[in-house]
Amino acid sequence: MAKAPKTAITPTREEDYAEWYQQVVKAAELAENSAVRGCMVIRPWGYALWENIRDGLDKMFKATGHVNAYFPLFIPLSFLEKEAEHVEGFAKECAVVTHHRLEAGPNGGLVPAGELEEPLVVRPTSETIIGATYAKWVQSYRDLPILINQWANVVRWEMRTRLFLRTTEFLWQEGHTVHETSAEAWEETRKMLEVYKTFAEEYMAMPVLTGEKTAGERFPGAVSTLCIEAMMQDRKALQAGTSHFLGQNFARSSNILYQSREGKEEYAWTTSWGVSTRLIGGMLMTHADDDGMVMPPRLAPSHVVLLPIIRQDSERESIEKYCNEIADKLRQQVYHGRPVEVVVDTRDLNAGEKGWQWVKKGIPVRLEVGPRDMESGGVFVARRDRGAKEKYGQNKDEFISGIAALLDEIQHGLLEKALNFRKENTREINDYEKFQKFFTPKDKEKPEIHGGFASSHWCDGAACEEKVKNDLTVTIRCVPFDREAGGVGRCVVCGQPSKGRVTFAKSY
Amino acid sequence: MAKAPKTAITPTREEDYAEWYQQVVKAAELAENSAVRGCMVIRPWGYALWENIRDGLDKMFKATGHVNAYFPLFIPLSFLEKEAEHVEGFAKECAVVTHHRLEAGPNGGLVPAGELEEPLVVRPTSETIIGATYAKWVQSYRDLPILINQWANVVRWEMRTRLFLRTTEFLWQEGHTVHETSAEAWEETRKMLEVYKTFAEEYMAMPVLTGEKTAGERFPGAVSTLCIEAMMQDRKALQAGTSHFLGQNFARSSNILYQSREGKEEYAWTTSWGVSTRLIGGMLMTHADDDGMVMPPRLAPSHVVLLPIIRQDSERESIEKYCNEIADKLRQQVYHGRPVEVVVDTRDLNAGEKGWQWVKKGIPVRLEVGPRDMESGGVFVARRDRGAKEKYGQNKDEFISGIAALLDEIQHGLLEKALNFRKENTREINDYEKFQKFFTPKDKEKPEIHGGFASSHWCDGAACEEKVKNDLTVTIRCVPFDREAGGVGRCVVCGQPSKGRVTFAKSY
Incomplete structure (x- = not known):
């Protein structure tokens, strides 16, 4: 009887999808649970991915006329209460700061002291606190539009959490814009949804449907919520980003009034839109396989790892030198607007174990380099989008000059595969x-x-x-x-x- | 009698230094107070400055072998209590989360509900929460060193706050490293202080003294605190960055144990180091004058503003076209590793008012372009490091090809001036x-x-x-x-x- 193929991740998707997800996050060293309920530690490999997501989106936001700013972490309870639907939507998941000091308690330990006159909510989203500032900034139609984005952490107290997909604290961006007319606010809402769709497909290689949410699924306080939805490998949908047309609801509750061209006082029209570290979970469930993570090249923290295969210590110096030369030349190549990122893994571990670690981390290309490759001026190439054991030899200069094309082939292949799966x-x-x-x-x-x-x-x-x-x-x-x-x-x-x-x- | 020169900022430094500081922050649109006690809103111009600070430092951290990661915002009270000196140092300024939901109160409004079993402190700094994770990661000397940095927001409840210099919430980076030996941890502590000094002087043009704090001024829980100290224009010192040698104190309280090369269980040696949005206050008080902010070119959000001088509407199109051509060519120039950033200010405001707004924002170079400049192929140049009315004509191509040299001259001039002032x-x-x-x-x-x-x-x-x-x-x-x-x-x-x-x- 044929043995089942051995996979790097146990269980497989087929055997236990939910557990497979956790095991991929762990094996790829993307994140882990912390000692604080529902809050995750984003590990360096996962955070580097987030930095690339951030930088890619940030460029698109700036290209569409937005600037970044930063608003307070805390929201006075009374601000949140101003928009009735909004506070109702978030009341069940608010972390509340009630004290501003610690002092010695009756049993020796420290206890909260210095009770606040008004409790502060740790922002679950920032419409109300940003609205209070916008109300001061906006006087006339000349002050509009305001096109601001914020990169921040937010907290929504969740009972059942899952790394990246649903955590108590998460990282995100939230755009908050103010407009003179309903039409302009609608245009912005649609434009930013398009930005998300483009980013999801062109960077994440994750196809998405776009459309409008039904009334029951709307953001609390919004007039309309638009969304991008992706199909995961268990065929479930992941809401990956939302763009809200808020009408005049938040302008009313925050008192964002402006003098119109006709000299009348009018409530402004606002929008908000956001994506979060949830995108990492979506990317994983779009591309990862039973051997671990698969990074789309345009967002991969590193593109290529060189693995020197050293059988005798006497070979070490020359092989590592050969690897470093290849790495330096690769770093001079550019893929999708950034220099090719290369790791030379010289750790004192056996080559097989090292290779599998990089498979699980999802690096797009692995190069094995042994004494014979060095003699022949070659490299041994393994692509993460192919089977882990499928490898081919190539002349090193050809490999180097073809790296951008190879990465792009992998990038497009991932999107293609995901599109077919959805279809x-x-x-x-x-x-x-x-x-x-x-x-x-x-x-x-x-x-x-x-x-x-x-x-x-x-x-x-x-x-x-x-x-x-x-x-x-x-x-x-x-x-x-x-x-x-x-x-x-x-x-x-x-x-x-x-x-x-x-x-x-x-x-x- | 000669009239006192009119300044863009009232009062002047001489008249009321503390109030001058607030007025510069306001006039430069760097930040403002929010509705939440002690928490600031960092406005787009101030945040763009912070992004440049972040990117400059981040490159230096990565060049010295560090990677970024992200740890929880909340710290269980019991974790903070593990290091006695540490908790004593921070107990008076901790924002404490005690509840995780809101529900209808007896008087109609919402009140905190869902009391937590253990209160959570909003991180004032992260040694204890990061230490808990490091204790899991570190088993053997092979796992060391750990060289991680985090960009994050932190909260220290302050009674008297001042924009950038002392705020309840602020943005910062905190490096947290773990080492095998005391010598290696000391080397790291010193190395990162050197990084801060280099950054302060080469990017911020802010000279700093380096040295060790006395026992009384140490970070709570540290064995030694090293610092960079800068002289402000009121001749007071600003502590601009610190690097702490923590010895085995936090390894002991967090239980970061490793098996040594000799096979013994040993406590590891740790360091931490940080700089914050306070740097913006320091930069302001180093360079700003009675006309407002002065941005050192290497960190300026934009380097050059073009101000079309339009006296008749018929001139508008051709002058704006001329300005945009100059702007495009300037953007192809590189200064200190990034493309020259240019604004063409076509707002419908009078040229004098526009010019002063940019003076107050501290942009390094202003170019006025009127019909005669256009005819002669010239520009009218004003440098922010000279008097606001000191301007000179120059051929546009010469200006463009000389922009990097001009910006560097301004950068070095600012450092020189500050060094002389300190001397x-x-x-x-x-x-x-x-x-x-x-x-x-x-x-x-x-x-x-x-x-x-x-x-x-x-x-x-x-x-x-x-x-x-x-x-x-x-x-x-x-x-x-x-x-x-x-x-x-x-x-x-x-x-x-x-x-x-x-x-x-x-x-x-």
């Missing part, structure tokens, strides 16, 4: 029986394995939305912008008329 | 009467105006240190590393033998 697991479904079947796991032991995305008609009724949620834990992920182009039909749940199909899925 | 205001003082006189304001209305830095002998006694603090609010800023090279003497306070001079000053 294979998306169905147009027109009756509720098939719909139920699609979302019901065939194997009760593996409840995560189910159909994928269902593109189905919906009557726009909250009751039908509620029913699929209760029956199947399925939600409407997004209402496509071009929904009506696909033609009318009948609601997959109740049979009433529908303006067009929407996307249903299970989700994170 | 003029530093005295060797050998008797206590003169010492008292040096530190006693001549004008009681302006208590800040006093001597500057006194280089005086000290017996190493805490009593003498205490006395000058009580008599004159003067402290020992640092004990120079080469203290003994200057020769022995007698303590300026008590007359007992001294190993060498130390630096005394009033401070922020």
